[in-house]
Amino acid sequence: MLLALVISACSSTPAEHSSNVSDPNDPLESINRPFWTFTWDYADKYVLKPTAQAYVEYMPTDFRSGLHNVALNLNEPSTVINNLLQGKFSEAGKSTGRFVLNSTIGIFGFFDPASDFEWIRAQEEFGEVLGAYGVGDGPYLVVPALGPSSVREEVGDYVDKYYWPLAIIDFWPNLLRQAVLGLEQRAALVDQEQIINESIDSYEFVKNAYFQNMEFKVYDGNPPIVIDEESEDEINAFLEELDNMADIEN
Numbered sequence: 001m002l003l004a005l006v007i008s009a010c011s012s013t014p015a016e017h018s019s020n021v022s023d024p025n026d027p028l029e030s031i032n033r034p035f036w037t038f039t040w041d042y043a044d045k046y047v048l049k050p051t052a053q054a055y056v057e058y059m060p061t062d063f064r065s066g067l068h069n070v071a072l073n074l075n076e077p078s079t080v081i082n083n084l085l086q087g088k089f090s091e092a093g094k095s096t097g098r099f100v101l102n103s104t105i106g107i108f109g110f111f112d113p114a115s116d117f118e119w120i121r122a123q124e125e126f127g128e129v130l131g132a133y134g135v136g137d138g139p140y141l142v143v144p145a146l147g148p149s150s151v152r153e154e155v156g157d158y159v160d161k162y163y164w165p166l167a168i169i170d171f172w173p174n175l176l177r178q179a180v181l182g183l184e185q186r187a188a189l190v191d192q193e194q195i196i197n198e199s200i201d202s203y204e205f206v207k208n209a210y211f212q213n214m215e216f217k218v219y220d221g222n223p224p225i226v227i228d229e230e231s232e233d234e235i236n237a238f239l240e241e242l243d244n245m246a247d248i249e250n
Contacts (some may be wrong), residue, residue, distance in 0.1 A: 073109025127156025
């Protein structure tokens with residue numbers, strides 16, 4: 001569920017965050033805004049959120065955890081390949097170990113013994129591979145009932161689903177997998193959605209948070225600090241003033 005992932009990014013983003021912090025390409029805003037209104041004010045409010053809350057309330061915790069682990073475990077092979085494509089051999093090795101250990105001792109991924117070896121799950125998507133090689137996000141998209149996306153992410157998701165074993169999973173089991181992932185993501189973020197509701201423009205806020213999150217993922221949590229020319233001039237002027245003050249004091 002795309003919306004849940006973006007709300008997660010919003011949890012560390014101030015509600016006053018303005019649109020000029022990140023300047024994403026949004027040529028489809030006239031279409032995206034109505035889609036966002038439908039997604040947030042109707043689909044999420046009346047369907048997605050209540051369903052996730054009911055899932056948490058009535059599904060036994062241990063069984064829920066197991067289903068979630070199985071769904072996540074199926075993403076490990078794609079993570080291995082996507083890490084290799086970026087030359088992240090250590091991460092690829094850990095993901096391989098996770099998949100082998102959890103699929104065997106962990107009973108098809110129902111349990112997560114790999115975490116006991118500190119092999120922490122870190123999903124890598126093909127969209128991140130494209131980003132690592134300099135492919136831009138492309139136009140911003142809002143997928144009705146799912147939420148924010150971009151052309152690059154949609155292309156990446158399309159490629160990811162053709163990796164083994166996802167490529168050989170039948171439609172209904174795969175739909176169940178997607179449902180489990182979406183419900184868990186949405187359920188985990190119920191307490192954080194207030195950030196969006198308190199924002200001045202929820203559409204702009206979520207769009208900015210989405211692109212920040214994508215950049216964060218592409219750079220593995222260490223995105224470059226970009227300073228525009230105006231800010232750089234102000235910083236240089238400030239530093240020059242400090243130097244002048246130091247000269248006067250000396």
